Amino acid sequence: MQNLNKVPQITLAFWLIKMMSTTVGETAADYLNFNLHLGLTLTSAIMGVLLALALVIQFKAKKYIPWVYWLAVVFISVFGTLVTDNLTDHFEVPLKVSTAVFGLLLVTTFWVWYAQEKTLSINAINTPKREAYYWLAILVTFALGTAAGDLISEDFGIGYLHAAMLFGGVIAATAAAHFIFRLNAVVTFWVVYVLTRPLGASCGDWLAQPQKYGGLGLGVINTSWFFLGAIALLIGWLSYRESKTSA
Numbered sequence: 001m002q003n004l005n006k007v008p009q010i011t012l013a014f015w016l017i018k019m020m021s022t023t024v025g026e027t028a029a030d031y032l033n034f035n036l037h038l039g040l041t042l043t044s045a046i047m048g049v050l051l052a053l054a055l056v057i058q059f060k061a062k063k064y065i066p067w068v069y070w071l072a073v074v075f076i077s078v079f080g081t082l083v084t085d086n087l088t089d090h091f092e093v094p095l096k097v098s099t100a101v102f103g104l105l106l107v108t109t110f111w112v113w114y115a116q117e118k119t120l121s122i123n124a125i126n127t128p129k130r131e132a133y134y135w136l137a138i139l140v141t142f143a144l145g146t147a148a149g150d151l152i153s154e155d156f157g158i159g160y161l162h163a164a165m166l167f168g169g170v171i172a173a174t175a176a177a178h179f180i181f182r183l184n185a186v187v188t189f190w191v192v193y194v195l196t197r198p199l200g201a202s203c204g205d206w207l208a209q210p211q212k213y214g215g216l217g218l219g220v221i222n223t224s225w226f227f228l229g230a231i232a233l234l235i236g237w238l239s240y241r242e243s244k245t246s247a
Contacts, residue, residue: 004063007125017070017234020227022200025077027208027220029085035220040089044082051075055135059128066238080142095151102144109137120186145197153202159214160206167199
């Protein structure tokens with residue numbers, strides 16, 4: 001008998017939590033790295049262990065469990081951010097290069113996934129192999145989104161707010177292409193999934209960074225806790241609804 005689908009349905013709540021998790025990924029990585037002075041190496045090691053534990057719990061689950069799934073997403077968001085930050089800060093890899101490499105890696109992941117499973121649909125994440133491809137793709141989308149977001153907002157110098165507006169506009173255009181022009185659902189899902197990473201990160205930086213750097217100066221601690229609280233409330237509501245549905 002096939003396992004149940006291990007990922008959530010695509011709803012407004014899904015996209016809200018996804019975007020806020022990317023914001024937390026950006027601000028939490030900055031907080032651990034700079035505010036707590038852990039440094040990139042130690043922060044990456046800690047988050048790598050936490051991500052591995054979260055994924056073990058996720059893979060062992062027999063069905064979609066909201067808090068388990070979204071815990072893995074939050075940790076993979078932070079870790080994906082750190083992957084790009086390490087390449088940029090430790091190895092001095094230009095953002096243009098890391099963006100291109102992660103883009104190629106994502107295409108390769110999708111190609112191998114489709115070659116073996118004949119589908120990229122997230123409505124059929126019901127085997128360990130498909131789930132492994134799914135989480136690998138998500139990790140690459142976060143690293144790619146971080147690189148692309150930093151490239152646009154920092155290297156191109158358009159600022160955090162304008163970057164957020166740009167990515168938001170592209171997401172809206174992609175959604176319109178799906179709902180109005182019937183562009184393939186799988187393609188539009190993954191395009192938006194990638195773009196919500198730089199959108200969330202740009203929003204997080206705009207809220208957290210000092211005003212002299214183009215932000216509102218709310219700080220990474222306040223921004224992180226605000227979005228973590230919002231995520232927790234939404235996950236609590238989803239868990240309650242899931243329990244009612246399965247009862």
